Amino acid sequence: MEQLNPVDPYAAPATQVAALIGVLFISLKIFSFWRMIASLFFIPGQKLSTFGPKGSWALVTGASDGLGKEYALQLAAKGFNVLLVSRTQAKLDTLASDISSKYKVETKTLAMDFAANNDKDYAKLAALVKDLDISILINNVGLSHSIPVPFNDTPEQEVKDIITINCLATLRVTQLVTPGLISRKRGLILTMASFGGVLPTPLLATYSGSKAFLQQWSTALSSELEPHGVKVHLVQSYLVTSAMSKIRKASLVVPTPKQFVKAVLGSIGRSGGAQGIASTGAPYWTHAIPLWAVEQLGPMNGFVLKVNRGMHEDIRKRALRKAERDSKKAS
Incomplete structure (x- = not known):
C-alpha cells in the first residue's frame, strides 16, 4: 500500500504569516513614500511667526555668503531683525546695509573666526545676545x-x-541662545547638516563624522527643549551652489541658495525625505527623494557607499590634476 507523505500542520499558517509580513512591509514603504510626497508638496510647515513676532531677532552664523546670506535676506523679508555673524567685517557691513535699506529692519554684525575658538569673540557675542529678543x-x-x-x-x-x-x-553659539529661548518659551534652532552625516562619505571622513554628530546632538536637544516650547530642526541637504560645494551653476539636482532656503523656511517641522529621522527635514525635493531611498532601502547602503567612494576618488584625481596644471602655469 502506498504511503502518503505526512502533512505539516504548521506549514500553511507559517506561509500565511510570512505573506502577511511581506504585505505589511511593502504597505509601510508605500505609506512612507506618499507621506514624503505630501510633506514636500502639500502640507506646509510651521509659520515662522509661531517662533517669535516680527521685530524679534534672528541670529545667523556664516552669514556673509551662500546659504547664510540667503537665510538672513529671507528672514529679514519676513520682518525679523537680523544679527549677522561671520568672519569678514566688510562683507557683513555690505549685507547689513542692503538688508536695512531694502527691508527696513534692524541689523547688527559681529566679525569672528569660528576656527579660532576665541573666548573673547564668544564673550562679545554673549553681550550682543543678552539684550536681544x-x-x-x-x-x-x-x-x-x-x-x-x-x-x-x-x-x-x-x-x-x-x-x-x-x-x-x-554648540557654543547654541548654548548662548538657549537660555533666552527657554525663558520666553518659544523659538527655533535650525541647524544645517549634510547627506554626509547620514551616509558615511569616504575621502570626506572628518566632515562626514562632524555632520553625523550634529544629527545626533540636534535630535537629543530637540527632546530636551520640547517641554519649553522651543523647536529644534535639523536640515539635511545635498549639493547647493556655493563656495563650499564649488558648484556655480544650478541644475535640477543642485538648487541655488535662494531656492533651497525658501524650501527650508516653508517646511519647518516637516520631514520631507527624512522619513523616520526625528526632528529632521530634507525639504528640497531632488534631495529628499534620494535620501528617502537610501534610508528605506537599507540593504543597498553598501553599494551606495562604494559608489560614493568612487565618485570622491574621481573628484580628488581631477582636483590634483588641476592643481598640477596651475602649478606649471605659475612657474
Missing part, C-alpha cells in the same frame, strides 16, 4: 575639506578646523 537661531557656519582626501592624509589643521567650526562652534 532672539526668536530664531540659524546654525549655518560650516567647513568641509578643500578637496576629497583620505583620512590618513588629511592635514592636522584641516581636521581641527572642521571639528571646531562644524561641532564646537555650533
Whole structure:
C-alpha cells in the first residue's frame, strides 16, 4: 500500500504569516513614500511667526555668503531683525546695509573666526545676545575639506578646523541662545547638516563624522527643549551652489541658495525625505527623494557607499590634476 507523505500542520499558517509580513512591509514603504510626497508638496510647515513676532531677532552664523546670506535676506523679508555673524567685517557691513535699506529692519554684525575658538569673540557675542529678543537661531557656519582626501592624509589643521567650526562652534553659539529661548518659551534652532552625516562619505571622513554628530546632538536637544516650547530642526541637504560645494551653476539636482532656503523656511517641522529621522527635514525635493531611498532601502547602503567612494576618488584625481596644471602655469 502506498504511503502518503505526512502533512505539516504548521506549514500553511507559517506561509500565511510570512505573506502577511511581506504585505505589511511593502504597505509601510508605500505609506512612507506618499507621506514624503505630501510633506514636500502639500502640507506646509510651521509659520515662522509661531517662533517669535516680527521685530524679534534672528541670529545667523556664516552669514556673509551662500546659504547664510540667503537665510538672513529671507528672514529679514519676513520682518525679523537680523544679527549677522561671520568672519569678514566688510562683507557683513555690505549685507547689513542692503538688508536695512531694502527691508527696513534692524541689523547688527559681529566679525569672528569660528576656527579660532576665541573666548573673547564668544564673550562679545554673549553681550550682543543678552539684550536681544532672539526668536530664531540659524546654525549655518560650516567647513568641509578643500578637496576629497583620505583620512590618513588629511592635514592636522584641516581636521581641527572642521571639528571646531562644524561641532564646537555650533554648540557654543547654541548654548548662548538657549537660555533666552527657554525663558520666553518659544523659538527655533535650525541647524544645517549634510547627506554626509547620514551616509558615511569616504575621502570626506572628518566632515562626514562632524555632520553625523550634529544629527545626533540636534535630535537629543530637540527632546530636551520640547517641554519649553522651543523647536529644534535639523536640515539635511545635498549639493547647493556655493563656495563650499564649488558648484556655480544650478541644475535640477543642485538648487541655488535662494531656492533651497525658501524650501527650508516653508517646511519647518516637516520631514520631507527624512522619513523616520526625528526632528529632521530634507525639504528640497531632488534631495529628499534620494535620501528617502537610501534610508528605506537599507540593504543597498553598501553599494551606495562604494559608489560614493568612487565618485570622491574621481573628484580628488581631477582636483590634483588641476592643481598640477596651475602649478606649471605659475612657474
